[in-house]
Amino acid sequence: MPRLSNQVTSSSMRASCLLLWLLCNLSCKHYTLALRNSNRDEGTLQDDSHLLQSQQVQPHQQRQRHKRKQRQRLKASRDLQYFEPTSSVQCYVAQVDGISPPHLPELPWMLTCTGATLVDPSSRQKLYEYKLHGDTDAAFESMDLSGGHVKITAPPEAIVGDTIYFNSETIPKIVIEYDHERRRRLQLAGTTGTRKVMIVRVSNDSSSNRRVQQSAYALYQDFFTDENNLKKVYEKCSNGKLNFVPSPSFTYGVMEVNAPWNICGQLWIDAFNSLGIRMENYDADHMMVVMPDCVNWNNAAGWGQTPGSITWFPSAHASKPVTQVHEMGHNFGHRHSGKNGVSYADDTGYMGNKAMWTDEGSAMCFNAAKTWWFGWFSNNHRTVKVSSSSYSGILASPAQSAIAGSNDIVIRILAEGYGNKDLFVVFNLAAGANAGVVGSRNQIVIIEQSSATSESTWIADLSGGDSWQKANWGSGTLVVKNCAINWGTLTTAKLVIAYSSSSALNCNSHVTSPDVLFDNQSTAGQIPDKFDDTQLFTSSLSQTSQELDSPTSVCKDVPGWFDADGPSFNCGWYSSMDSELRCRHSKRHPNNGHTAMTACCVCGGGETVQVTGDECHDEPGWYDSRGKDCDWYEMKTKRCNRERHGVKGMTAKEACCICKNGQ
Numbered sequence: 001m002p003r004l005s006n007q008v009t010s011s012s013m014r015a016s017c018l019l020l021w022l023l024c025n026l027s028c029k030h031y032t033l034a035l036r037n038s039n040r041d042e043g044t045l046q047d048d049s050h051l052l053q054s055q056q057v058q059p060h061q062q063r064q065r066h067k068r069k070q071r072q073r074l075k076a077s078r079d080l081q082y083f084e085p086t087s088s089v090q091c092y093v094a095q096v097d098g099i100s101p102p103h104l105p106e107l108p109w110m111l112t113c114t115g116a117t118l119v120d121p122s123s124r125q126k127l128y129e130y131k132l133h134g135d136t137d138a139a140f141e142s143m144d145l146s147g148g149h150v151k152i153t154a155p156p157e158a159i160v161g162d163t164i165y166f167n168s169e170t171i172p173k174i175v176i177e178y179d180h181e182r183r184r185r186l187q188l189a190g191t192t193g194t195r196k197v198m199i200v201r202v203s204n205d206s207s208s209n210r211r212v213q214q215s216a217y218a219l220y221q222d223f224f225t226d227e228n229n230l231k232k233v234y235e236k237c238s239n240g241k242l243n244f245v246p247s248p249s250f251t252y253g254v255m256e257v258n259a260p261w262n263i264c265g266q267l268w269i270d271a272f273n274s275l276g277i278r279m280e281n282y283d284a285d286h287m288m289v290v291m292p293d294c295v296n297w298n299n300a301a302g303w304g305q306t307p308g309s310i311t312w313f314p315s316a317h318a319s320k321p322v323t324q325v326h327e328m329g330h331n332f333g334h335r336h337s338g339k340n341g342v343s344y345a346d347d348t349g350y351m352g353n354k355a356m357w358t359d360e361g362s363a364m365c366f367n368a369a370k371t372w373w374f375g376w377f378s379n380n381h382r383t384v385k386v387s388s389s390s391y392s393g394i395l396a397s398p399a400q401s402a403i404a405g406s407n408d409i410v411i412r413i414l415a416e417g418y419g420n421k422d423l424f425v426v427f428n429l430a431a432g433a434n435a436g437v438v439g440s441r442n443q444i445v446i447i448e449q450s451s452a453t454s455e456s457t458w459i460a461d462l463s464g465g466d467s468w469q470k471a472n473w474g475s476g477t478l479v480v481k482n483c484a485i486n487w488g489t490l491t492t493a494k495l496v497i498a499y500s501s502s503s504a505l506n507c508n509s510h511v512t513s514p515d516v517l518f519d520n521q522s523t524a525g526q527i528p529d530k531f532d533d534t535q536l537f538t539s540s541l542s543q544t545s546q547e548l549d550s551p552t553s554v555c556k557d558v559p560g561w562f563d564a565d566g567p568s569f570n571c572g573w574y575s576s577m578d579s580e581l582r583c584r585h586s587k588r589h590p591n592n593g594h595t596a597m598t599a600c601c602v603c604g605g606g607e608t609v610q611v612t613g614d615e616c617h618d619e620p621g622w623y624d625s626r627g628k629d630c631d632w633y634e635m636k637t638k639r640c641n642r643e644r645h646g647v648k649g650m651t652a653k654e655a656c657c658i659c660k661n662g663q
Contacts, residue, residue, distance in 0.1 A: 087118045087156065088118070088153050088154060088155050088156065089116050089117070089118060089130070089153070089154050089159060089164070090116065090117050090118075090151060090152070090153045090154075091113035091114055091115055091116040091117070091130060091151070091152060091154075092113065092114055092115050092148060092149065092150065092151055092152075092179070092182065093111060093112075093113055093132070093140070093145055093148075093150045093151075093152060094111070094112050094113070094114045094148060094305040094306065094307070094308045095109050095110075095111055095112075095145060095305070095306045096109060096110050096111070096112050096269075096303050096304065096305055096306065096330075097109045097303070097304060097306045097330050097335060097336065098298070098300035098301075098302060098303045098304075099300065099301050099302050099322075099323055099326045099327065099344065099353055100299055100300055100301060100344070100353065101301055101353065101357060102344070102353055102354065102357075104299050105299075106342070106343045106344065107298065107299070107300050109306075110131070110132075110269075111131075111132040111136055111145075112129055112130060112131055112132060112269065112305070113129070113130040113131075113132055113152060113154075113164060114129050114130075114305060114308060114310065115280075116129070116130055129162075129269065129272065129273055129310075130154075130159075130162055130163065130164050131162060131163045131164070131269060132163070132164050132166065133163050133164070133165050133166065134165050134166035134167050134170075135166050135167060135168075135171065136166050138166070138171065139166045139171050139174065139176060140176070142585075142588075143176065143178075143585075144582075144584070144585045146307075146333065146451070146452075146453035146454075147183050147307070147333075147453075148182070148183075148305075148307040148308060148333070149178055149179045149180065149182040149183035150176065150177075150178060150179075151176075151177055151178070151179045151182070152164070152174055152175065152176050152177075153174065153175040153177075154170075154173075154174050155170075155173050155174070157169075157170065157173070158170035158173060158174055162269075162270060162273045178588075180565055190375075191238075191241075191242055191332055191374050191375055191376065192238070192241040192242055192375075192376070193241075193242070193243070194243045194244075194245055195242070195243070195244055195245070195285040195286060196244075196245055196246070196247045196248070196253075196283060196284045196285050196286070197223065197230075197244050197245070197246060197247060197253060197284060197285070197286045197287075197288060198246075198247035198249060198250060198253055198254075198255055198279070198282055198284035198286070198287050198288070199219050199220070199223060199246075199253055199254045199255065199287075199288050199289075199290060200254075200255045200257060200275075200277060200287060200288070200289045200290065201214075201216055201219060201254055201255065201256050201257065201290050202257045202259050202263075202271070202272075202275065202289065202290065202291045202292070203256075203257070203258070203259065203291075203292065204258065204259050204262075204263075204292070205258075209264065209292070209293075209294050210259070210262065210263065210264055210292050210294055211292060211315075212290050212291065212292055212315040212318075213315045213316075214290070214315060214318065214319060216251070216252055216254040216256055217252055217254075218319075219252075219254050219290060219318065219319075220246060220252035220253060220254055222318070222319035222324075222359065223244075223246075223253075223288070223324060224244070224245070224246055224253070226359070227360070228321050228360055228361045228362075228363060229321055229324060229361075230244055230321065230324040230325060230328060231243070231244045231245075233321055233324075233325045233350070233361075233365070233433070234325070234328070236365075236432070236433035237365035237366065237376075237398070237433050237434075238374070238376040239376060239377075239398075239401045239402055241376050242376070244286075247282060247283055247284040248283050249282040249283045249284065250282075255277075255282075257275055257277070259271075259275075259292075261274075263291070263292065263294070263295055264292070264294035264295065265294070265295075265296055266295055266296060267295075267296045267298070268291065268295050268296060268297050268298070268300075268303065268312055268314075269303075269312075271291055271295050272289055272291070272312060279309060279310065285309060286309050286310070286311070286328070286331060287309060287310045287311075288310075288311045288312075288313065288324075288327075288328075289310065289311065289312045289313070290313050290314075290315060290318040291312065291313075291314065291315070292314070292315055293314045293315050293316050295314065297314050300314075301313070301314065301316075301317035301320075301323050302314075302317060302318075302323040302324075302326065302327045303327065304326075304327035304328065304329075304330030304331055305330065305331060306330040306331070306333060306334070306335060306453075307330070307331060307332060307333035307453075308330075308331055309331055310331075311327040311328060311330070311331060312327075313327070319359045320357060320358065320359060320361060321350075321355065321359075321360075321361030321362070322350065322353065322355040322356065322357055322361055322362070325350040325355075325361075326350050326351060326353070329350060329351050329366070329370070332374070333373075333452065333453045334351050334366075334370050334373070334453070335351070335453060335454060335455045335456075336351055336352070336455050336456075337349050337351040337352040337366075337367050337369075337370065337447075337455070337456045337457075337458070338352070338455055338456065338457050338458070339352070339457065339458035340458075343455065345458075346367055346439075346447075346456065346457075346458045347437075347438040347439030347440070347458075348364075348367045348368075348428055348437060348438070348439050348440050348445055348447075348458065349364065349365060349366040349367035349370055349371075350364060350365065350366055351366060351367065351370055351456070352367075354438045354439065355438065356436075362436040362437070362438060363433060363434065363435045363436035363437075364433075364434050364436050364437040364438065365398060365399070365433055365434050365437070367424075367426070367445065367447045367456060367458070368410055368411075368424035368425055368426035368445055368446070368447040369422075369424040369447045369448075369449035369456040370456065371398055371409075371410055371424075371426060372410045372412055372424050373452040376398075376401075377398060377401055377404075377409045377410060380396070380401070380404060380406075380407065380408055380409035380410070381408070381409070381410055381411075381412065382408045382410075382411050382412070383411075383412045383414060384411060384412065384413050384414065384497050385413075385414045385416070386413065386416065386473065386474065386476075386478055386497060386498065386499060387416055387474045387475060390496070390497060390498030390499065390502050390504045391411070391495070391496065391497040391498070392494075392495070392496045392497075392498075392504050392507075393407075393408055393494075393495060394407050394408070394492045394493075394494060394495075395407065395408055395409070395411070395425070395426075395427045395444065395492060395493045395494075395495045396408070396409050396427065396490065396492050397409070397426070397427040397428070397429035397431065397434070397491065397492075398410070398426065398433075398434065399429045399430075399431045399432040399433055399434040399435075400429065400431065400432065400490055400491065403489070403490050404490070405490075407490075407492060409426070409427075410424060410425070410426050411424065411425040411426075411495070411497065412424055412425075413425065413478070413480075413497060414602075415450075416473055416474030416475075417472050417473050417474045418472075420470070420472075420473060421448045421449065421450040422448070422449060422450060422451075423446055423447070423448055423459065423480075424446070424447045424448075424449060424456075425444060425445070425446055425447075425480060425495065425497070426444070426445055426447075427443075427444055427445075427492065427493045427495075428440050428441065428442065428443055428444070428445045428461070429442055429491055430442050431491070439458075439461075440458075440461035442463075442485065443461040443462055443463050443482070444461065444462040444466075444480075444482040444493050444495060445458070445460075445461045445462075446458075446459040446460045446461070446462070446468060446480060447459060460480075462480070462481070462482035463482065463485075464482055464483070464484045464485045464493075465482065465483070465484065466481070466482050467479055467480065467481035467482070467505070468480050468481075469500060473499075475499075476499035476500060476501060477499060477500040478497075478499065478500075479496075479497070479498055479499065479500050479502075479505055480495070480496075480497050481495070481496045481497075481505055481507070482494070482495060483495065483496060483507035484507070494507060555601035555606045555607070555608055555609075556601070556606055556607045556608075556609050556617075556618070557571040557599060557600050557601055557605075557606050557607075557629065557631065558571075558594055558598075558599040558600075558605070558606060558607060559631050560631055561591070561592065561594055561599040561600070562591060563586060563589035563590070563591050563595070563596065564589040564590060564591045565589055569589070570629065570631075570632075571596065571599060571600035571601070571602065571603075571606075571623075571629060572623030572624075572628055572629040572632075574586065574596045574600050574602055574603055575600070575602040575623055582596065582603075583596050583597060583600070583602065583603035583604070586603065616657040616660060617657060618630040618655065618656050618657055619650060619654075619655035619656070622650060622655040622656070624651070624652060630652065630655060630656035630657070630658065630659075633652045633656050633658055633659055634656070634658045637658055637659070639652070640652050640653055640656070640658065640659035
């Protein structure tokens with residue numbers, strides 16, 4: 001019995017202790033929960049089971065957690081994008097040029113390397129775009145960077161983060177070479193046809209200062225559908241030959257990228273690199289990146305690869321035609337248009353910065369040099385070498401190219417004499433696509449530019465009766481004269497280009513040019529059905545028959561010559577675009593004992609032959625639209641039947657003796 005009593009007592013004590021422990025535990029939990037709830041803004045207790053399952057976080061704790069996750073995501077993104085490669089990186093060198101508003105100083109250009117891939121495909125991909133830093137002048141001293149086809153292969157030890165370093169240790173290890181296949185692809189892309197554009201909108205819409213102000217649809221309108229924008233300017237200025245359309249990879253052609261980390265203060269190229277976007281993954285020819293204004297833009301309103309396919313814009317300037325058209329011009333290889341020593345000051349074209357800085361922009365196009373190298377009016381081009389012959393003719397405006405007929409539109413005067421550069425002449429009519437041009441309205445404008453990819457300089461503008469001259473142009477003083485402007489449905493200018501001693505400068509001509517008809521004039525017998533404009537180029541209009549019989553010296557390309565890259569790279573190719581740079585670098589491609597500098601007239605070489613006025617000779621410097629010269633036609637005379645127009649608007653039957661004689 002006592003034992004039983006002891007057992008009951010012991011059991012009762014254990015039960016009492018267990019009950020006491022449970023009561024204490026519940027009291028402590030209740031007190032803790034009440035204390036937590038008392039600190040909440042609501043100040044009320046909530047259901048215990050709910051609180052045990054999920055505890056509510058205060059607003060300041062939410063912000064701290066958000067910042068912590070943000071830092072983790074940013075670190076993860078940087079770790080992904082900026083790891084040091086274990087394999088060499090290959091990419092193509094591109095100059096990047098910017099535009100600044102008129103009140104800000106000129107921007108320095110920078111070098112990047114684009115389209116990066118790893119030599120070892122098993123390694124992870126790094127960046128698409130690299131910055132180049134260090135002694136790049138020494139590394140690329142003998143290279144032509146203007147064509148976008150210089151490829152470098154950089155070893156891992158030359159790469160830190162998103163930068164390839166050029167110094168005494170890395171330069172010997174970096175392989176620099178030309179990619180001729182890429183050069184051919186870029187040339188075939190050309191400046192005509194349809195080109196697809198993807199717009200990348202990089203925005204943190206939850207933040208007032210980190211967001212792009214334009215919506216995706218607004219950007220679509222700003223670039224493609226507004227009255228004046230990227231699409232409309234190029235379409236109108238090319239007379240419908242170049243058309244930009246939205247990339248079909250995205251709605252409205254706009255790729256939306258949410259940038260959850262704070263990109264404010266990052267250099268624009270670094271901010272773009274952190275995104276890891278590769279254009280070749282999408283159906284697009286150009287990528288135009290719009291990022292928040294808080295990014296470090298180095299005071300630029302836009303940046304563009306020269307040449308290349310990528311442009312970058314701050315939100316504040318992305319909707320303005322002046323930045324859109326200008327930076328796309330860089331993608332096509334054009335550099336700035338200057339005036340009076342200021343890089344952007346040319347007010348006759350979009351490669352300056354004098355257009356209206358508004359969303360409406362200006363109805364204007366490009367200056368004479370850029371228009372020539374775009375090649376939209378190549379059938380109306382004419383090349384003049386004053387030492388061979390003067391020029392007198394009718395000049396129509398690019399703004400009226402649709403009704404210009406066979407009239408010349410752009411004139412290129414080949415440089416002669418030490419230190420001179422090619423000159424380009426255009427009639428800057430303020431009409432049509434060019435109705436809002438800012439400077440030199442309704443005047444003949446002379447532009448100086450040494451090659452297709454160099455900067456241009458505004459030289460002079462000429463009203464009717466004005467002339468401009470330059471001494472030491474070869475063997476004499478060059479004179480460009482605007483004889484008169486003839487106003488009408490097709491408004492034209494009468495132009496003479498000659499040495500100062502030439503009587504052609506009296507503006508009289510025995511070659512009839514089409515008169516401009518007004519309402520009170522009769523049309524009968526005033527406009528000839530056809531007039532031979534080749535006469536305007538091939539001889540001075542004041543020459544006597546005795547002068548025509550006198551022998552003259554004519555340059556002729558070395559027959560059948562082409563450089564080490566094959567028959568496509570003959571003297572016609574060296575003449576067709578960027579001739580100065582191509583000639584300069586021809587020493588890297590010798591063939592049969594010649595380079596272009598010794599074989600081609602356009603490069604200062606060739607053979608000098610004596611001809612008389614009644615003797616047939618091939619048109620100097622002529623080649624057709626595919627770069628074939630008269631020597632190519634001479635190989636097979638049946639080729640003469642091909643109606644390919646070339647420089648000066650001539651076909652082979654008009655330019656080549658072998659084809660003339662076969663008529």
